[in-house]
Amino acid sequence: MSGEAARAWRLAGALCGLVVVLDQAAKAAIEAHLVPGQYVEVLGPLEFTLSHNSGVAFGLAAGGGTRLVLVTALALAVVAYVFTRDPTRPGMWVAAGLLAGGALGNLADRVRADAVTDYIQIGSWPAFNLADACVTVGVLLLALSYAREPADE
DSSP, rough: OOOOHHHHHHHHHHHHHHHHHHHHHHHHHHHOOOTTOOOOEEEEEEEEEEEEESSGGTTTTTOTHHHHHHHHHHHHHHHHHHHOOOTTTTTTHHHHHHHHHHHHHHHEEEEEEEEEEEEEEEEEOBBBBBHHHHHHHHHHHHHHHHHHHOOOO
């Protein structure tokens, strides 16, 4: 493995770990201070709330249990495979770190409580969490990374 590839792996791993730690800390703080259904105004349309989602995004596939854990594991394997193929592609370590960290943050909830803790509410959009936001941004960055050709090709 080249030095540049090893650096990309370290950066992706560090970002993944940071996302998991921040996500789990935020969820623990919300769980400690709010009751389900409670809303706390933060700024403008941004509110904190406490809800538990046994499905995937926006409550789809509720009650998926073991199937959702397996789907998450498969998604993590795909992210690892894509990252392994070209870890030095511009933006790849950020996309992989965000995707893996977000997936692992929500997976920890599913394994521990059989549901994901959601706490960010913006207007009428369904509640979500930091892990969800990281997965979304990671997917966008991954798509952008493959939409543009690397400068050295």
